[in-house]
Amino acid sequence: MDNQHILSQLKERFGDGIIHPTEPYGLLTFYTGATTIIDVLGFAKEQLGFTYLTDITAVHYPEGENTFSVVYHLHNLLENVRIRIKANILVADPKIPSATVLWAGANWMERETYDFFGIQFEGHPDLRRILNMDELEVFPMRREYPLEDPNRVDKRDFYFGR
Structure with missing residues (x-):
């Protein structure tokens, strides 16, 4: 089983629902919609043998449309093949x-992603904070604030030869 076989199976089943396939470092990566993500994940698990959910996380892209990419890493243990599936959602309606x-183990991964990004996983059995304080009113991994204080004098570029 190689990336082209996997991609052809996915495109045959979902057609235009499989968007922007790439292979960075040999890892098949593609996008799908938030409305079809469970169908794509289920097909990958049941039909393609990706039975191991390695991770669920997210990335915040504040530039442009201000979106999150929810990222799923799956592993076919028999063939030793991995894939990455991404679904973009708007920050305004996460x-x-x-x-x-599909995977009971997704419970803690989704709670962690909710805790750090504020993404609502609809249908989750117990979506609440897992690592941060319950009273925390922000989601720390969102890129909503500057990384450093622009007034710090010890961080000027000329000190680092730039």
Whole structure:
């Protein structure tokens, strides 16, 4: 089983629902919609043998449309093949279906992603903070604030030869 076979199976089943396939460092990576993510994950698990959910996380892209990419890493243990599936959602409405219907282990991964990004996993059995304080009113991994204080004099570029 190689990336082209996997991609052809996915495109045959979902057609235009598989967007921007690439292979950075040999890892098949593609986008799909938030409305079809559970169908794509289920097909990858049941039909393609990607039974191991390695990780769920997110990336915040504040430039442009201000979106999150919810990222799923799957592993086919028999063939030793990995794939990465991404689904873009808007920060203004950060909702996506929960993968706990396919993998019970998605529970903690989705709670962590909710805790740091504020993404609502619809249908999750117990979506609440897992690492941060319950009273925390922000989501620390969102890129909503500057990384450093621009007034610090010890961080000027000329000190670093730039």
